[in-house]
Amino acid sequence: MSTLVLCSGGLDxxxxxxxxxxxxxxxxxxxxxxxxxxxKELNFAEKASSALGVPHEIIDISNxxxxxxxxxLTDSTPVPDGHYAEQSMMxxxxxxxxxxxxxxxxxxxxxxxxxxxAAAVHAxxxxxxxxxxxxxxxxxxxxxxxxxxxVSKIDLYAPFVGSSKADIVxxxxxxxxxxxxxxxxxxxxxxxxxxxxxxxxxxxxxHLAGIDDPTxxxxxxxxxxx
Amino acid sequence: MSTLVLCSGGLDxxxxxxxxxxxxxxxxxxxxxxxxxxxKELNFAEKASSALGVPHEIIDISNxxxxxxxxxLTDSTPVPDGHYAEQSMMxxxxxxxxxxxxxxxxxxxxxxxxxxxAAAVHAxxxxxxxxxxxxxxxxxxxxxxxxxxxVSKIDLYAPFVGSSKADIVxxxxxxxxxxxxxxxxxxxxxxxxxxxxxxxxxxxxxHLAGIDDPTxxxxxxxxxxx
Numbered sequence: 270m271s272t273l274v275l276c277s278g279g280l281d282x283x284x285x286x287x288x289x290x291x292x293x294x295x296x297x298x299x300x301x302x303x304x305x306x307x308x309k310e311l312n313f314a315e316k317a318s319s320a321l322g323v324p325h326e327i328i329d330i331s332n333x334x335x336x337x338x339x340x341x342l343t344d345s346t347p348v349p350d351g352h353y354a355e356q357s358m359m360x361x362x363x364x365x366x367x368x369x370x371x372x373x374x375x376x377x378x379x380x381x382x383x384x385x386x387a388a389a390v391h392a393x394x395x396x397x398x399x400x401x402x403x404x405x406x407x408x409x410x411x412x413x414x415x416x417x418x419x420v421s422k423i424d425l426y427a428p429f430v431g432s433s434k435a436d437i438v439x440x441x442x443x444x445x446x447x448x449x450x451x452x453x454x455x456x457x458x459x460x461x462x463x464x465x466x467x468x469x470x471x472x473x474x475x476h477l478a479g480i481d482d483p484t485x486x487x488x489x490x491x492x493x494x495x
Numbered sequence: 496m497s498t499l500v501l502c503s504g505g506l507d508x509x510x511x512x513x514x515x516x517x518x519x520x521x522x523x524x525x526x527x528x529x530x531x532x533x534x535k536e537l538n539f540a541e542k543a544s545s546a547l548g549v550p551h552e553i554i555d556i557s558n559x560x561x562x563x564x565x566x567x568l569t570d571s572t573p574v575p576d577g578h579y580a581e582q583s584m585m586x587x588x589x590x591x592x593x594x595x596x597x598x599x600x601x602x603x604x605x606x607x608x609x610x611x612x613a614a615a616v617h618a619x620x621x622x623x624x625x626x627x628x629x630x631x632x633x634x635x636x637x638x639x640x641x642x643x644x645x646v647s648k649i650d651l652y653a654p655f656v657g658s659s660k661a662d663i664v665x666x667x668x669x670x671x672x673x674x675x676x677x678x679x680x681x682x683x684x685x686x687x688x689x690x691x692x693x694x695x696x697x698x699x700x701x702h703l704a705g706i707d708d709p710t711x712x713x714x715x716x717x718x719x720x721x
Contacts, residue, residue, distance in 0.1 A: 328562060336554060337602045365602035368642045372598050376563040376591035399644040408641050412634040416594045418625040 272385040272426065273297040273378045275370060276325075278313035280451040280471060281389035281429065284441035288428065289387050290321045291444055296383055297324055301370055304331030307457025316450050328373060338364055367400035368409065371425070375413050379421040391429040391437060393470065403430045434470055435477035442480045449483040463488035469495045498611040498652065499523040499604045501596060502551075504539035506677040506697060507615035507655065510667035514654065515613050516547045517670055522609055523550055527596055530557035533683025542676050554599060564590055593626035594635065597651070601639050605647040617655040617663060619696065629656050660696055661703035668706045675709040689714035695721045 272294040276282040289295045298321075300314040311327060318325030367390070374386045394401035410425040417423060429437055441448060453471045454461040461468050463486035472492040475482035498520040502508040515521045524547075526540040537553060544551030593616070600612045620627035636651040643649060655663055667674060679697045680687040687694050689712035698718040701708035 326562070329558060332555060333599060333602075336552070337599070338606045364605040364646060365598055365639075365642060368598040368638065369595070369602060372591055372594040373559060373563070376559075376595060379590040380564045399646060400642040402641065402644075405638070405641040408634070408638040412594065412631070412638040413591075415628065415631040415634050416591060416626040418628075418631075420590060420625065 270294045270385050270424075271296040271381075271383045272387050273299055273374060273381065273383050274387045275299055275374055275389070276314045276317060277301075278310035278315075278317070278452050279389075279467075280441070280448060280453055280474075281391055281434065281437050283313065283317045283451045284437050284444065284446050285387055285389040285429065286317050286321060287444045287446045288440060289426075290323075294385065295321055295323055297326070297377075297381060299374055299377060300325065300327045301373075302327055302329045302331055303334040303366075305457075309454075309457050310452045313450050313452045320447070320450075326377065328377075330369070330373070333369065365400070367398070367405075371409060372413075375417065375423055378423050379417060382421070383423065385424045385426050387426040387428075389429055389437075390427050391432050391434060393434045393474075401430075403427075406430055433477070434474035438474045438478040438480050442478070449485075453484075458487070460485045460487050462486070464491045464495075468492070496520045496611050496650075497522040497607075497609045498613050499525055499600060499607065499609050500613045501525055501600055501615070502540045502543060503527075504536035504541075504543070504678050505615075505693075506667070506674060506679055506700075507617055507660065507663050509539065509543045509677045510663050510670065510672050511613055511615040511655065512543050512547060513670045513672045514666060515652075516549075520611065521547055521549055523552070523603075523607060525600055525603060526551065526553045527599075528553050528555045528557055529560045529592075531683075535680075535683050536678045539676050539678045546673070546676075552603065554603075556595070556599070559595065591626070593624070593631075597635060598639075601643065601649055604649050605643060608647070609649065611650045611652050613652040613654075615655055615663075616653050617658050617660060619660045627656075629653075632656055659703070660700035664700045664704040664706050668704070675711075679710075684713070686711045686713050688712070690717045690721075694718070 272289050274286045274289050276286050276298040277300060286298060298314060298318045300311050315325055378386050390401040406425060406427045413423060453467045455465045455467055456462045461484050469492040498515050500512045500515050502512050502524040503526060512524060524540060524544045526537050541551055604612050616627040632651060632653045639649060679693045681691045681693055682688045687710050695718040
C-alpha cells in the first residue's frame, strides 16, 4: 500500500514516517510551508526523507494562511508558555488547517497514483483541535472516497488517532527514530525552549513513556509545574 | 444566514450569487485564481460583486494546481471541442479541485464569522466530476461540521445539485442575471468560441430553457451537431 506521509518534521509525524516505512509502505513525504515563524521543522522532514530514501515535497501555502487568519504559529502574536490547554493554545489554531492540508495531500496522492495518505493526528490534540478527532478522520475518509470516485481510491491512515504522545514516543523508541532530529518547539531558537505548549507536551511524553529524551532544551524544569 | 458564495464568474456561480442575494443572505464572493489560461471569468466575478455590493476576494492557488497536475484548464494541452462527455472532458479535471477550494472557502467563512458556504455544483457535472454529486456534498458538509466543531458551525448550500444547466438558466432569467456578464468559454478569446465543451453546454442550456441567449459566440452552429 504505497503511502504518502504528511510530515512536518515534528516528533509525531517523523515517527509516523518511520512506522509506515517499517510496515513497508512508505513512498513519499509531504510537508507544508504555511508561513511558520521558522523552518527548522521542515529541515527535519527533509532529513527524515533522506534517511528513509523517499522523495520529499514541500508545498508553499503561506499565502493561504496569511489570508485565512492570524495565528501564533505564523504571525507576531507571542507564543504562549505553558501546558497545552484550551485557552492559551487556541491562539495556535489556524482554522480548518487539517482539512486544507489533507485535501491537498489527497490530490498529490492521486497525481502519484498512491493508495494511502497517512497523518499523525493523535489523541492528545483532540481537546483543542476538532480536526484531530476520530469522528473527523472517518468523515474525511468517506468524503474523499466520494470526491475521487472513479478517479482514485485513496485511504486515510491515522494509526495514532487513539494514542497519546507518550504512546507515540514508545512506538518511535521501538523503531529507533532519531528523536533528536525532530522538532517540536514553536519558537524555533537554537534549542527547544522547554516552555511553550508543545515543548511541555514533548517533555511530559518522554517522561510518561519512561524513555530517555535526547532533546536539548533551554529549560528542563518548567514543564514539571506547567 | 450570512453566506459566502464561491463564484468563478461563470454562468452557474454568478446565478447562484444572484439567487443568494435575492434570498437576502449574500455576504461575500470568493474566487480562485488557479492558473486559468485566461482571467476573463475572474473579471466577471468582480463585476458581480460590484453589482451586488459585497466584498470579493480572489485567492491565488496557482502554485497548487501547478504542482498537483496538468489540466487543459491550466496548461498548454489543447482544449477539446465538442459536447461534455467523459472521454474528451477528463482533460479538464484537476484532481480533488472542489474539496480543496471548499476547505479553503470554509476557512475564510470561519474567519469572517459567516454561517454558510454556497457552491454552484450542478447535476450536469455529475457524470464527469465525482465531487459535484449530492453524496459528495452531504459527506463534505458532515466532514466540515466535525472539523470545525466548537469553532464555527458552517453549512454548505448547493441548491443546484439536482438541477441541469438549463434549470439554472431559467432561475437566472427570473432573477434578471446579466448573462452577458458571465463567462463560460475555456478558450478566453474576445468572444465565446461556441465549440468547447462548456460553450456547447451553455448554448444547449439556453435552448432547452427556451430563453434568449445574449452571449456573443464565434460559432453558433457547431453545438447543434456536437
